[in-house]
Amino acid sequence: MGIINKTLRDLSNQKVSRRKFMQAGGALGIASAAPGLLVGSAAQAAMPVKGGHLSIAMPHGSSSDSTDPIQLISGHSIMMFYSIHNTLTEVTPDGQLVPLLAESYEPGADPTEWIFKLRSGVTFHNGKSVTSDDVITSIGRHIGEDSASSMKSFIENVDSITKDGDLVVKFKLKEGNVDFPVILSDSVLSILPSKDGEIEAFDVGCGVYRLAEFQPGQYSKYERYADHYKTDRGFLDTAELLTIADATARQNALITGEVDVVGDVDRATAERLGATADIDILNVQSPKHYTFPMRVDLPPFDNNHVRMALKLSIDREAVLETILSGYGSLGNDQPISPNNRYFNHELEQRVYDPEKAKWHLKQAGLDSLEVELSAADNLYKGATDTAVLYSEHAKASGINIIPNQVPDDGYWKDVWLQHPWCASYWSGRPTEDWMFTQAYSGSSNWNETYWKNERFDELLVAAKSELDEDKRRQMYWEMQALVRDDGGAVIASFANHVSGVSSRAGIPEVVAGNWNYDGYKLIERWWNKG
Amino acid sequence: MLAQRILLGLLTLFAISLIIFLAVSMLPGDAAEAILGQAATPETVAALRRQLGLDLPPHIRYLDWLGGILQGDFGTSIGNGREINEVLGTRVYNTIFLALFAASIAVPLALFCGILAALYRNSLYDRTVNVVTLSSISTPEFFVAYILLLLISVKAGWLPSLSNVRLDTTFTEHLEKTLLPALVLTLVSMAHMMRMTRAAIINLLANAYIEMAALKGMKRFRIIVHHALPNAWAPIVNVVVINLAYLIVGVIVVEVVFVYPGLGQYLVDAVQRRDMPVVQACCLIFAATYVILNLIADILSILTNPRLLHPK
Numbered sequence: 001m002g003i004i005n006k007t008l009r010d011l012s013n014q015k016v017s018r019r020k021f022m023q024a025g026g027a028l029g030i031a032s033a034a035p036g037l038l039v040g041s042a043a044q045a046a047m048p049v050k051g052g053h054l055s056i057a058m059p060h061g062s063s064s065d066s067t068d069p070i071q072l073i074s075g076h077s078i079m080m081f082y083s084i085h086n087t088l089t090e091v092t093p094d095g096q097l098v099p100l101l102a103e104s105y106e107p108g109a110d111p112t113e114w115i116f117k118l119r120s121g122v123t124f125h126n127g128k129s130v131t132s133d134d135v136i137t138s139i140g141r142h143i144g145e146d147s148a149s150s151m152k153s154f155i156e157n158v159d160s161i162t163k164d165g166d167l168v169v170k171f172k173l174k175e176g177n178v179d180f181p182v183i184l185s186d187s188v189l190s191i192l193p194s195k196d197g198e199i200e201a202f203d204v205g206c207g208v209y210r211l212a213e214f215q216p217g218q219y220s221k222y223e224r225y226a227d228h229y230k231t232d233r234g235f236l237d238t239a240e241l242l243t244i245a246d247a248t249a250r251q252n253a254l255i256t257g258e259v260d261v262v263g264d265v266d267r268a269t270a271e272r273l274g275a276t277a278d279i280d281i282l283n284v285q286s287p288k289h290y291t292f293p294m295r296v297d298l299p300p301f302d303n304n305h306v307r308m309a310l311k312l313s314i315d316r317e318a319v320l321e322t323i324l325s326g327y328g329s330l331g332n333d334q335p336i337s338p339n340n341r342y343f344n345h346e347l348e349q350r351v352y353d354p355e356k357a358k359w360h361l362k363q364a365g366l367d368s369l370e371v372e373l374s375a376a377d378n379l380y381k382g383a384t385d386t387a388v389l390y391s392e393h394a395k396a397s398g399i400n401i402i403p404n405q406v407p408d409d410g411y412w413k414d415v416w417l418q419h420p421w422c423a424s425y426w427s428g429r430p431t432e433d434w435m436f437t438q439a440y441s442g443s444s445n446w447n448e449t450y451w452k453n454e455r456f457d458e459l460l461v462a463a464k465s466e467l468d469e470d471k472r473r474q475m476y477w478e479m480q481a482l483v484r485d486d487g488g489a490v491i492a493s494f495a496n497h498v499s500g501v502s503s504r505a506g507i508p509e510v511v512a513g514n515w516n517y518d519g520y521k522l523i524e525r526w527w528n529k530g
Numbered sequence: 531m532l533a534q535r536i537l538l539g540l541l542t543l544f545a546i547s548l549i550i551f552l553a554v555s556m557l558p559g560d561a562a563e564a565i566l567g568q569a570a571t572p573e574t575v576a577a578l579r580r581q582l583g584l585d586l587p588p589h590i591r592y593l594d595w596l597g598g599i600l601q602g603d604f605g606t607s608i609g610n611g612r613e614i615n616e617v618l619g620t621r622v623y624n625t626i627f628l629a630l631f632a633a634s635i636a637v638p639l640a641l642f643c644g645i646l647a648a649l650y651r652n653s654l655y656d657r658t659v660n661v662v663t664l665s666s667i668s669t670p671e672f673f674v675a676y677i678l679l680l681l682i683s684v685k686a687g688w689l690p691s692l693s694n695v696r697l698d699t700t701f702t703e704h705l706e707k708t709l710l711p712a713l714v715l716t717l718v719s720m721a722h723m724m725r726m727t728r729a730a731i732i733n734l735l736a737n738a739y740i741e742m743a744a745l746k747g748m749k750r751f752r753i754i755v756h757h758a759l760p761n762a763w764a765p766i767v768n769v770v771v772i773n774l775a776y777l778i779v780g781v782i783v784v785e786v787v788f789v790y791p792g793l794g795q796y797l798v799d800a801v802q803r804r805d806m807p808v809v810q811a812c813c814l815i816f817a818a819t820y821v822i823l824n825l826i827a828d829i830l831s832i833l834t835n836p837r838l839l840h841p842k
């Protein structure tokens with residue numbers, strides 16, 4: 001039927017043809033000024049309906065997927081964990097961090113200590129009560145030498161976890177971190193039932209839905225857990241999550257009515273899908289961004305003039321229109337998105353400027369430049385195409401970019417962090433600290449540009465325990481400027497989450513943008529209109 | 531002779547398992563790196579390797595696996611610790627179901643069209659059937675699949691677009707859900723069998739005994755079915771069996787387009803995650819398929835040839 005935009009970009013646009021056109025503020029950052037909702041003319045502020053069933057299809061999922069959150073490897077797993085488990089905290093659709101399984105949390109004397117008070121009377125699907133022991137076991141297993149957890153680097157800052165009775169848990173940190181509670185909202189740190197310090201069962205949780213059936217790589221089925229403590233969610237009686245890797249197969253399934261929601265719609269054909277009767281395209285602004293990290297430890301990228309020349313040689317508007325078909329927004333060579341709490345909106349948008357790029361090349365003592373840019377086809381849709389397009393744009397600056405197509409298989413191991421220049425992407429992180437610590441701090445394992453900036457690293461540590469809001473903002477703003485003007489990443493665009501939705505599915509007013517599929521919590525947040 | 535063939539078959543399987551093991555070991559990265567992906571750090575990779583037993587030397591891992599196989603145990607998936615035997619059971623069933631379903635349409639149809647083509651050689655019918663089958667075999671499978679999906683499923687709404695069968699799917703539902711992929715496979719496998727039938731029969735038509743039958747005033751159709759066909763079975767059977775093998779091991783693209791949980795998808799997932807035991811299990815089944823089907827082809831050729839059946 002049309003396109004439902006959950007973005008900030010087109011807020012003023014109210015005149016979109018005869019099609020139904022809904023607009024809402026997507027929400028990304030923690031505690032951003034609530035973007036709220038703007039509903040267009042034909043949209044109805046629908047109330048959730050209880051009961052019914054929804055089938056959701058996503059491309060993610062593999063037959064080696066597991067129910068153990070420590071081995072989180074696919075989007076299917078994330079959605080499953082968020083549906084059947086609860087975390088201590090959660091990010092709301094409008095981007096606030098709120099306690100979930102915890103009733104409340106607060107720092108101790110300083111941000112090196114955090115005290116979480118658990119809700120009383122919460123039970124797992126097997127009837128067992130949720131206690132502080134479950135929290136200690138579930139989170140403790142990610143820490144320590146033997147941990148193979150993907151969250152290890154972030155949770156390692158925890159020095160000890162102790163309990164004070166059945167319902168109070170204290171985290172003692174090695175270094176103060178104001179944003180620590182955010183980390184506990186990650187699905188990897190779901191709270192599972194424990195017995196004598198070991199996880200009792202992986203398919204049992206305390207989430208809104210119980211896992212009825214799980215066939216890795218194929219589908220998972222959910223049934224509402226009647227005794228869940230939250231009443232503002234869990235409208236569906238049952239739900240089903242299917243793995244459909246092929247984009248065309250997903251679209252067909254939506255058109256034939258075999259599924260109600262499909263994620264990761266092919267952007268190039270999204271508009272046509274949206275023109276189908278009873279199908280809307282849901283377009284949600286997100287912090288997901290595509291980067292071209294240059295290794296600043298290697299020539300020629302060790303010279304900032306070369307980096308600047310390359311940053312000025314990509315036509316961002318053209319990338320947004322051709323590669324993303326307009327479903328995204330412009331990047332400004334730094335990873336913090338417009339809806340983050342401390343997004344620096346005073347930074348000027350970098351534009352395509354071959355003349356200025358030439359000047360920078362000259363400053364670097366070069367007349368021309370030849371560099372190789374590695375990309376793999378399935379890294380994200382359009383990765384190699386962007387490299388080719390970039391190569392065309394850069395010719396005007398006298399730069400010859402040679403697109404180097406490499407295999408998808410083993411990309412993260414053999415190409416990323418290895419090749420001098422390659423394509424990469426980040427789903428975005430809920431906080432500035434998380435994003436910067438993971439991908440830009442000099443000591444990170446994921447510092448994809450090998451960029452080490454003393455001032456930046458200093459600010460990063462200081463901002464972690466800075467309680468003064470204004471000072472903290474000042475720090476993050478300066479860091480964004482540093483990454484933009486000195487860092488090694490070319491960040492040309494942020495990509496929206498594009499889904500196809502049948503008219504049977506009820507969509508909440510505010511759809512989360514922090515992750516796809518309504519923050520991966522679609523099953524507990526959406527409903528069937530009946 | 532049969533015992534010798536079976537023994538050789540087993541030897542082939544053993545050699546294949548060794549080659550697969552070496553080939554997958556040579557792929558860049560292992561399961562630990564594949565599972566952790568972008569999130570990998572040297573410490574977590576090392577820890578996961580220890581937990582998965584990947585730090586053991588390759589020959590020990592191979593012998594462990596071989597020991598299990600000899601007792602009929604394919605082991606557990608590295609990715610999620612599930613028993614491979616359990617998953618494999620349904621996947622093999624699904625794959626064979628689809629292959630037999632497609633074959634049950636394709637083989638009779640191909641034979642029938644082939645015989646008619648031989649009968650009306652160089653006629654308009656002959657040319658048409660050749661053009662149609664050759665076009666469909668020359669088109670990529672996924673394209674044939676998309677076209678059929680568009681016409682039969684999306685536009686007409688006669689059949690579902692997903693072939694996502696479940697454990698609780700009944701036999702008739704299973705037939706309904708797999709009819710579209712079976713038709714696709716029929717289209718892409720028919721040309722080979724049809725043309726071989728036609729060629730093998732035409733080849734025989736020049737023989738004196740056919741001429742004799744014709745001179746006796748026998749109808750052409752009767753000559754072909756009763757006199758030519760029995761002598762043409764050997765090459766036809768071989769082609770049919772090769773196509774059957776293809777229907778079992780080569781339909782991954784069709785599985786993806788129709789979201790059909792067969793062996794191909796399982797194998798691809800496992801290779802991506804470097805899930806060695808699963809890769810080994812799938813490859814072994816594929817190899818066994820070829821060995822067994824070739825054996826059957828040989829036996830059938832002997833049975834249809836009196837000279838081989840009753841050697842002097």
